[in-house]
Amino acid sequence: MLLGRRYLGVGLAESAELLCLTHQLFWLLGSVYPGDYLPLWRWLVDPFVGTEKKIREVSRRLDGFLQRVIDEHRQANEAKNLTDCGHGANRDFVDVMLSLPGEEGKERMDDREMKAIILDIFAGATDTSAVASEWAMAESIKNPKVLERAQEELDRVVGRDRMVQESHLRDLNYLRCIVREIFRMHPPGPLLIHHESTQATELMGYDIPAKTRVFINAYALGRNKRVWGGRRRRVPSRKALSGRWGAGRDYPQG
DSSP states (O other): OOSSSOOSSSOHHHHHHHHHHHHHHHHHHHSOOGGGTOHHHHHHTHHHHOHHHHHHHHHHHHHHHHHHHHHHHHHHHHHHTOTTSSTTSSOOHHHHHHHSOOGGGOSSOOHHHHHHHHHHHHHHHTHHHHHHHHHHHHHHHHOHHHHHHHHHHHHHHTOTTSOOOGGGGGGOHHHHHHHHHHHHHSOSSTTOSOEEOSSOEEETTEEEOTTOEEOOOHHHHTTOHHHHOSOSOOOOOHHHHHSHHHHSTTOOOO
């Protein structure tokens, strides 16, 4: 759907390359790099550890892989003489991007923009979903009563002979509460995405200079005893399901 080709079980060389790059990318994204907090680390220690060298190497190989994918799609479209990238004829996401206008009035998006978007989808929409799903299954198995009640709700709302559709979600209150509890206890990105202050400000008595790198600890926020109490887990109650927590958008993830 994204690249218009299967990369598992088809083309062993390309499949192995993509899997290797994906594993290395997620390993680097999930690792703690002291150089982000201690600038001297980059000059004194990292030359011997080689973390930034690995980052540059993975970035170079990923860039080359994605460039080949974009070039293949562009050549295929040019061979078909389709200026709109095959509108209505088995288009994938790369074909759609090739047909979109770029920034600042450019006729088409350039390759750098397309590779950045593809990489964002790989890093932000693949691993995070898998991690959240794994935690949801693990916690449900550890709490059989919660799992049983979720199954009862699915049988009642959806039925055993149908697939879950988007229209069913509004009535799956208990399942929604479980998902939000998983996000609270096991956020896929514990420190969220790094932010940087655009101007000097004061927060809770602390002076924060401009261009200060800010790390938001979502893991600690979800386990703050002053907010959530001393219990490590909170199973949604019937009262929560019948009130605004289960049905509204402002359910406080607990």
